[in-house]
Amino acid sequence: MSRITLFLLSICVIAVVVLPGTIALFVRPRATPGATVSLWVDLWDAKAQTVRRMLLQDYLVGVVAAEMPASFGLEALKAQAVAARTYTLRKMSQNQENLTSADAHRGAVICSDPAHCQAWNSREELLRKWRVAGYLGNIRMIIAAVEETDGLVMTYNGNLIDAVYHSCCGGMTEDAAEVWGRRIPYLVAVSCGCQRKALELGEMKTWESGELLAALGLGGMSLPAIASGVQVVARTATARASMVSIYGVTVAAADLRRALSLKSTRLAVVSDTRNVTFTTTGYGHGVGMCQWGAEVLAQAGWTFDAILKHYYFGVEIQKVDPSSS
Numbered sequence: 001m002s003r004i005t006l007f008l009l010s011i012c013v014i015a016v017v018v019l020p021g022t023i024a025l026f027v028r029p030r031a032t033p034g035a036t037v038s039l040w041v042d043l044w045d046a047k048a049q050t051v052r053r054m055l056l057q058d059y060l061v062g063v064v065a066a067e068m069p070a071s072f073g074l075e076a077l078k079a080q081a082v083a084a085r086t087y088t089l090r091k092m093s094q095n096q097e098n099l100t101s102a103d104a105h106r107g108a109v110i111c112s113d114p115a116h117c118q119a120w121n122s123r124e125e126l127l128r129k130w131r132v133a134g135y136l137g138n139i140r141m142i143i144a145a146v147e148e149t150d151g152l153v154m155t156y157n158g159n160l161i162d163a164v165y166h167s168c169c170g171g172m173t174e175d176a177a178e179v180w181g182r183r184i185p186y187l188v189a190v191s192c193g194c195q196r197k198a199l200e201l202g203e204m205k206t207w208e209s210g211e212l213l214a215a216l217g218l219g220g221m222s223l224p225a226i227a228s229g230v231q232v233v234a235r236t237a238t239a240r241a242s243m244v245s246i247y248g249v250t251v252a253a254a255d256l257r258r259a260l261s262l263k264s265t266r267l268a269v270v271s272d273t274r275n276v277t278f279t280t281t282g283y284g285h286g287v288g289m290c291q292w293g294a295e296v297l298a299q300a301g302w303t304f305d306a307i308l309k310h311y312y313f314g315v316e317i318q319k320v321d322p323s324s325s
């Protein structure tokens with residue numbers, strides 16, 4: 001290969017790959033005067049195992065991008081941005097005084113582990129996920145969702161709410177009391193239009209009975225006990241499993257879901273002495289905003305505030321007071 005060809009090839013690589021990627025990384029929310037623009041967040045990046053300090057606006061872009069498909073309607077993305085902002089500011093107000101470097105966040109206020117706090121993607125991760133071609137369009141939509149809702153949070157009786165959310169409830173969200181054992185007035189069961197997606201997300205998982213007992217820490221059962229089978233013995237008002245009998249031992253469905261990594265407690269079970277099959281629909285704990293349901297409402301023309309007020313009962317949406325954060 002001649003030097004000129006090599007030179008031209010290098011120019012092409014820079015023009016097609018490096019340059020757009022570099023420009024893409026610098027697309028950021030505008031620093032317009034706003035209620036929360038100058039707030040900083042310390043994030044424990046669980047994947048990179050490091051604490052990162054960034055503006056709240058930048059953090060929220062990374063959360064919305066990680067938590068919701070960028071193809072969703074703008075109003076669904078805006079609802080997600082307000083939920084994520086509310087969740088974050090509440091965490092910041094609770095954690096600020098008792099942070100230790102030994103806790104799950106290594107001294108930071110929030111972490112990027114979705115099982116603990118909220119998922120978060122760095123710009124580099126998003127560039128890999130969407131490629132350069134998709135990045136600019138997607139990131140603009142997500143920045144718009146964060147900017148257009150700047151400073152907006154959900155409150156109940158004047159306090160920031162616990163703005164939990166999940167992927168897909170399966171037709172009815174769940175009362176917090178059924179999942180976490182305590183009543184939260186704004187986290188009650190409401191109807192949802194995500195049934196079609198819930199079936200797509202459906203999963204069938206089969207265990208050999210010995211493996212199932214081992215996974216649940218119930219090893220060493222006798223054959224007559226095993227013959228009694230596995231069945232749902234109690235359901236919540238929204239038809240999710242709440243108690244499951246495992247060969248005569250009653251287990252909370254939420255614990256079962258965790259132990260077996262089931263997508264949902266919206267489940268059915270079939271068993272014999274050899275095998276147990278769980279069939280689930282939907283994805284997630286079912287409490288608060290259903291993301292796929294929010295998208296159904298956005299496509300039907302609902303605005304982000306109407307979507308949020310549907311999933312979080314009786315809340316108000318207001319601009320946060322920067323002096324109190």
Ligand SMILES: [Zn+2]
Nearest residue numbers: 169192194290
């Ligand atoms: Zn739903």
